[in-house]
Amino acid sequence: MNFLHQFASKLLQGAIPPTTSGGHAPNEPSDNELVSKAQAGDTAAFDQLVTRHRGKVYAMVMNMIHNDADAWDLAQEIFLKAWRALPKFENRAKFSTWIFRITHNAVYDYKRKSRIHSDGELDDEHLSGERIDPGARTRPSQYDRPDQALEKSELGQRINHALEQLSTDHREVILLREVQGMEYKEIASAADCSLGTVMSRLFHARKKLQSLLSHEKPS
Template structure:
C-alpha cells in the first residue's frame, strides 16, 4: 500500500500509478508501458542532456534507455520505485555511451585542492530569476555560467547534484541509481555544491 501511495504522489495522481502500469506492462500491455514512457521521458531526457550537453544524442540515449527498460521489465520486482529503476538504467546507458565515445570528463577539480577559505557557505548554487524582463540577457549569461561550471564537475558529482537538485530525489534513490552508498552520495553532493559555489562566486 505504501509503495502505491508513494508512486501515486510521484505522478501527481493523474491516472493509474506507476505500479499499476508496470504490472499491466509485465502482462504484455504495451499501451501501459507507453503511458510510463510518456510520464517519465521528460525527466529522463533532462537528466541525460544535462550530462552530455547534446540534444540529439540525449534523445537517442533516452530512447535506448526505454528500450532496455522494456526488455528488462519482466525482471522488475517492485523493490524500488519504477522511476528509480528507470533512472538506474538511464545512468548505465549514459556511462556506457561515454566510455564508448571516450568523452569522460577531463580536467575536473580535485576535491583536496579546494581552498575552503574561498567558499562562502551562503553562496547561491543557482541564479535568481530577474525581476524585470529587460534582464533576460543577464539571466541567459548566468545560465551559461552555471552550465560551464557544471561541465567542470566530475561525471559522478554532476549527476549527483542533478538528481538531487533538479529531479528532487532522495539520497537513497540516488544511491540506488548510481549503485553506491548513501554516504558516498552525501559526500559527492557536498563537494559538488562547494565546487559550484567556488566556480560561480563573482
C-alpha cells in the same frame, strides 16, 4: 533560496510539462499499476510510463552529455532497455528510481565508448521497438530542449559552464538531487553507490560549484 535551487527552478521552469514530470493525476493509474500491466504484456501501459517519465529522463541525459542528437538517441535506448528488463523489475521498488538507474548505466557507457571511439556511435544492437507503440516519443515534441530556458539566462550560462567542469559523478548527484528532487537513498540506488558516497559527492559537488560561481564573473 540558494544558487542550487535557483539552478533547479530555472532548469525546470517552462521546460518540462506536468504530463512528463513523473507524477500522475488522482484518476490515473500509479506507476506500480502500469508496471504490473506492462509486465503482463500490456504495451499501452508501458507507453504511459514512457510518456510520464520521458521528460525527466531526456533532461537528465541532456544535462549529462550536452549533445542534443545523442541525448535523443540515448533516451530512446534507455526506454527500450527498460522494456527488455521489465520482466525482472520488482514492483516493490519505485519505477522512477529504476529508470534512473538504467539512465545512469547508459550515460556512463556512452561516455566510456565516446572516450574509446571519439567518432563512433552507440552500439544499441539495433534494439527492436516493434512491441512498443512507435507514437510514444521519448522526447516531448513541444519541449525539445529542456535546457533552453536555462541557457538563455546569464546565470544559466554560468551554471552550465560550472556544471561542465564537474566530474561525471559529481554532476550526476547534483542533477539527481537538486533537479530531479530524489532522496539520498534513491540516488544511491540509481547511481549504484553507497549512501555515504552520495553524501560525499554532493558535499564536494556543491563546494566546487560554489567556488566556481563565486569566482566566475558575468560576461
